[in-house]
Amino acid sequence: MQDNQEHLRAVAETIARRAGAVTECEYHGELLTNDCDEQAFALGNKLYDGEFRGVFSSRDEMKRAIQSVINDAAWDCGSCDRNKDD
Numbered sequence: 001m002q003d004n005q006e007h008l009r010a011v012a013e014t015i016a017r018r019a020g021a022v023t024e025c026e027y028h029g030e031l032l033t034n035d036c037d038e039q040a041f042a043l044g045n046k047l048y049d050g051e052f053r054g055v056f057s058s059r060d061e062m063k064r065a066i067q068s069v070i071n072d073a074a075w076d077c078g079s080c081d082r083n084k085d086d
């Protein structure tokens with residue numbers, strides 16, 4: 001069950017990345033949000049019946065997973081912020 005949750009999250013992260021809703025700090029790999037949740041949900045809805053068919057049990061579940069990935073992403077990379085002060 002835990003593995004499945006991680007898989008759902010990985011797929012949600014893939015969707016969010018492709019939509020440009022989250023990006024990775026090019027130096028530290030930290031996940032950063034771009035505040036465009038709607039684009040991620042729109043892309044998710046498109047892939048729900050396509051590439052990721054059968055992955056989520058409902059569109060709501062998919063939306064929650066995407067939302068959770070975006071919520072957990074940071075506005076700024078903490079490592080980059082720290083480096084600025086050096």
Ligand SMILES: [Zn+2]
Nearest residue numbers: 025028077080
């Ligand atoms: Zn960084």
